[in-house]
Amino acid sequence: MSVTVRLPTLLRPHAGGEAAVTVAGSTIGEVLNELVQRYPGVTAQVLNDDGTLHKFVNVYVNDDDVRYLSLLETPVKDGDEVSILPAVAGG
Amino acid sequence: MAAFASVLDLIGDTPMVDVSSVSPSPRARILVKLEGRNPGGSVKDRVALSMVEAAEKDGLLTPGKSGQVLLEPSSGNTGIGLALVCRVKGYKLKVVLPTNVSIERRQLLELWGAEIIESPGSEGSNGAVRIARELAAANPEWVFLYQYANEANPKAHYEGTGPEVWRDCPEVTHFVAGLGTTGTLIGVGRFLKEKNPDVQVWAVEPPAGETVDGLRNLDDGYIPPIFETLGGAALLDRKTVVRPRESIEWTRRLADAGLFVGISTGAAMAGAAKCASELGEGEEAVIVVVSADDGWKYLSTGAWTEDIDVVAERAKSIIYF
Incomplete structure (x- = not known):
């Protein structure tokens, strides 16, 4: 099972500058651990x-x-898109 | 209809309209509550009046006394609501406003006499909150209502918006609104769940964390204090991101149905459509969506008239919630 993980601007320097990476896993926990x-x-x-x-x-x-x-x-399935975003203020 | 003594008496008691013609499921009825009908043009008029009246009751503000100053961080609508209330009541208002809001939001603040203090657009609303808190600490004589932590914010919805939804649509199964300060969702969500625990409360938010690139690390993140102190997480059943393009598509679809509403209403409608399209076999829903404001403040963005790719790209760099 592989999913695309979209990274926010502030995490990209820690991931070789990538905006999105492909990661394996069948749950969010597994995806984040990988x-x-x-x-x-x-x-x-x-x-x-x-x-x-x-x-x-x-x-x-x-x-x-x-x-x-x-x-x-x-759970996640093949082709799902996972996004990580910082919590920010709205309103 | 009665003649009202004050423009502030026009706040609240907004109409709801059926937009099921654009529902993706024949089993989902969708109604939109038109908060743009408030005199300052948005749902935040309720919050502004509620917070000012609470401050008067608590003795923080004295009606009629000159020289009283209020301070508030706002991406627009709360500031505009407060500017209206302050103009009518004779208070002076300073609004910390991110630079990347539509020109109409600035103009409305100015026309009701608010002083605008700019915060960096790259920091989004977080930046406005940061600067307002610094200014409040440095100027303790100013009254800092702070919508994100002020219980009079969700109270306006618990006592006003929620009972109106229940009065006009007791068959409601789902309530959908933008996240923002979380005041609408907490106040209405709590009221509706007290009336019927089966009502589902859905929050919709823009992907603000993608565009706020002024954050240095996640510890600069922000969760409204009212969301934590009033158990917001337990009230919500779903929280979903709606991106600018889909928000504008739904804003246009609502215009086709005759409704001229703001871009955040398009986002909330996209959430309602998602809810409708996920209904199980034979399941029926009555979805109430809050339209936070009308479209007037967004005409300059070209949301209805320009190429959707251009508008969607432009919307990534402005705050429309």
């Missing part, structure tokens, strides 16, 4: 020490926030 193994500099920006999602990061599968799906257990 991502941080490949690009260790991304780790502290996305995951807490205990492996949970950083408070100020939102992860989306095909534009749906995984916090309102099954968080790191959210």
Whole structure:
């Protein structure tokens, strides 16, 4: 299973400048683990020490926030697009 | 219809209109609540009035006393609502406004006498919040209402918008609104779920984190304090990103149905359409969508008239929520 992970501007320097990378995994947790193994500099920006999602990061599968799906257990399928975005103010 | 004593009495009690003709499913009825009908032109008039009245009640503001200054970070609509309320009540307003908002938002602030303090567009609303907090700390005599942390914000929706939705459409199954400060979703969401726990609350947001490139690291991120203190995460059932192109496509589709509404309404409609298209076999839905404002403030963006690729690209660099 491989998905495209879109990275926000501020994470790109930690991922060789790439805006999007292809990563394997069948859940969001697996995808993020593979991502941080490949690009260790991304780790502290996305995951807490205990492996949970950083408070100020939102992860989306095909534009749906995984916090309102099954968080790191959210399944992904071939061709899905995963986006990582910083939480910012609106309004 | 009655004659009203004050323009502020025109705030709230907005109409809803059925737009099921553009629903992607015959089993999903979609209604749009037209907040652009408020006198300052957006849903934020409710929040502005609610916050100012709460500050008067708490003694932070004294009606009729001269020289009182209010400060607020806003990408536009809250600032405009406050500018209207302050002009009518005689308060002075300073609004910290990102540089990348539409020209009409600036003009409306100016016409009601607000002083604009610019914040870097590259920092989005985060930058406006940062600068406003610094100014508030340096000028403790200014009244800092701070919509992101002010419970009078969701209260306006719990006491106003929510009961209106329930009064006009008690058969509602889904409520869809833009995220923004989270005030609308928390206030209306809580009210509707108290009336019917089965009502689903969907949040729609623009991919703001993609375009805000002034962030140095994720610790510069931001979650509105009201969202955390009032249990926002537990109230939401879904949160979905809608991109500029899809937002503009839906804004145009609504225009085809006769509705002239802002780009964030297009985004909210896209969320409603997603909801409608995901209905299970035989499932029916009545979806209420909040239209935060009308289209007037976005005419300069060319959203209705120019090539969609050009407009969608341009929308990536302006704040329309």
